[in-house]
Amino acid sequence: MADTEVKQEAAWLKWTGIIVSVIQIILAVSFVGMVFWINIFPVKIEVIIIVVLILLSALALYLQFLKYGWVKWTARVIALLLAVILAIGDLYIYQAKEAMNYVSNNEQTEVISVYVLKDDEAKTIADAKDYIFGYHEILDRENTDKYVQSINTSLNKTITSKTYNDLPKMVEALYNKQIGAMILNESYVKTLEEEFPDFEEKTKVIANEYYRTTLDKPVITKNTLTDTFTIYLSGNDECGELNQSGRSDVNILIVVNPKTKQILLINTPRDYYVNVNSLKSGIGKDKLTHAGNFGVEASMKTLSTLYDNWDIDFYVRLNFTSVEEIVDALGGITVNSEIEFYTSPDTSDEKFHFVEGPNKLNGKAALAFCRERQSVAAGDNQRGQDQMLVIEALIDKVTSPSILYNYSNVLETVRNLFQTSLDDDDIASMVKLTMEGANGWNVQSYAAEGTSSHGSSYFFGYSSMWVMEPDMSTVKTAVELMNKIKDGEVFDMDEYLESK
The missing domain is CATH 3.40.190.10 (Periplasmic binding protein-like II)
Incomplete structure (x- = not known):
């Protein structure tokens, strides 16, 4: 009787171990499928994942059939731990995919x-x-x-x-x-x-x-892994729902060449006096920021016209609340300020002091940094430069390994904070591209400039309002720089501008 019970117990333990191993193998196959489904990992990482899982699964199953009891128990523990880890991994990838789908709304x-x-x-x-x-x-x-x-x-x-x-x-x-x-x-x-x-x-x-x-998504035939594309970053001056129209205080074109790993930021001042295309209510001279009242597509069309009909492929919208929360979700950023300045009371209820050089900023400080224009000599022009410095710092942070390999949690945290026309495949392609690059991105920036003036508002009926008359030579230079990025030229911004 005792021998029978021992044999039954041994058989039960044997089959329990095999069942755990089989479950672990099924979860391993499921995990590999999820890795291909989310499509953010470079091929070499996908190969490593597959090879490691095959070896561990085979080892755990093989050890189940050895004589030594402690080896069998070790195999069962390995199989159980792998099953738990893989199940968590499946959930993690699913949440990341859902987050990408959530922000890709129009x-x-x-x-x-x-x-x-x-x-x-x-x-x-x-x-x-x-x-x-x-x-x-x-x-x-x-x-x-x-x-x-x-x-x-x-x-x-x-x-x-x-x-x-x-x-x-x-x-x-x-x-x-x-x-x-x-x-x-x-x-x-x-x-x-x-x-x-x-x-x-x-x-x-x-x-x-x-x-x-x-909003109708334009048909984009570009491959974001190989073709140069442009994203319009619109910063709404409201703190309400992101999908509502409103003035755009931040207007930055992000030109990306994935082959040369170059990014060019082009800032256009909010008060630029341009031909605003409202798409439905006519075309007339007004402030660029007013284009945002007619929707993000109106701003994109207006900027495209200004920059020699440049193709703007995608947009990302955020508001002032978004900037603060996104920076905090990323654990803060380091911004290299061009000048030293203090914030004015109109910018923030808390006074901030920024030094020339590196500044480690939390969300509230970053928001104050990119909003300030009253206490800096260059006013709106400086604010535009500072906004691009914050964008550069954000790019540095989100392309760092510490964020990339935890990007699912970050994306889940910030998914309510911005809106984009990029679909989940485009987002996945960018993450994959960044993970493949060992040397990071070369990010450079340029700002279109202008002079203070007064003009009437075509859409809102103001007979005289403060505007910025565009310096078309700087607009022309911006187009030249964008074309250099598009053509794959690797260059230094300062050297190029000095040579002009």
């Missing part, structure tokens, strides 16, 4: 609101049913008309309306009670406050409607 939201004066007794649309409603003749008429129709349906009547071709006149009409309510896209409010800084204090929203659309 949804845009427009919020159309009804504004009345702050002391108005109306609290709902029904309360304002007998008011005269003012709205703009051109600006976002598609969504405005939808909302007017929605209001008419909800009230079971046609509201009395008056259209304006001049936004300031419409606001003044509301202030003077010539109209009782104003229908306006919320993305225009910050622009309105350039002329009416008390707008939000004097008005209130009694109703709104959200209109969500999916």
Whole structure:
């Protein structure tokens, strides 16, 4: 009886070990499939992963059949540990893939609101049913008309309306009670406050409607592993939802040549006085930042035209809140400042001091660094340079081994903080490309410049506003530099500019 029990126990242990090994082998196969599915690892790393897993799986299974008890137990422990590690690895890769899918969205939201004066007794649309409603003749008429129709349906009547071709006149009409309510896209409010800084204090929203659309992805035939491509980085000046339109305070073109491992950052000042292409509401001279009110595609089209119809393939959008949280998620960055300066009270509620040379910055300090323009002599031009220094520091951090091999957790953390038209395959290609490069990227930057001037706003009706008149010679130089990157020329920025 005792011998039978011993044999039964030995057989049970033997089969338990074999089952654990089989499960571990299945998980190993699953893990290899997940590695190919996410497609971020260079071929040499994929080969190493496969070879190591084959050897460990074969070893664990082989040891199950040896005589020595301690060897069998060692094999079972190895197989069990491998199974657990591989299961965690599968989950880790799945989460990374989901995070990539999440940030690769092209949804845009427009919020159309009804504004009345702050002391108005109306609290709902029904309360304002007998008011005269003012709205703009051109600006976002598609969504405005939808909302007017929605209001008419909800009230079971046609509201009395008056259209304006001049936004300031419409606001003044509301202030003077010539109209009782104003229908306006919320993305225009910050622009309105350039002329009416008390707008939000004097008005209130009694109703709104959200209109969500999916932006058409342009057909990109470029291979991001081999072909030069350009990303538009747009920094929204709002702290709300990223998919809402709004002024773009940061306008940086990132030209990437994956073959030569070169990146060129081109900054265009927010107040550049250019032909803004709104895509739907016409084309006219206005500040570049106002293009963002019409969506990221309007900014891309406007910049493309400015830079000799340069192809802009993708975009990445973030807002001021994003910068702070992304830097913190990365564990901070080191920025090499060109000058020493202190931040002004308008930039941050905390005073920061930046030295010439390296500065280790957390998210709040990095945000203050790239927003400052009041306390630096070069104003907007310096701010543009500083924004690119922060971008360079971010590129250095995200391409470092410590981040690359933990990028899944980082991407999961920051996935709500930016929006991009890059699809998951494009993101995976860039990660793979970075992991293949032992020497890192050569990142250089250049800023288009201009002079202070005044101009009228084609879209918002301001007769005179502060603008930056473009220095077209710097725009031409920017195009030359972009073409050098595209053509695969390896060059030093300072030497090239000195030779001109």
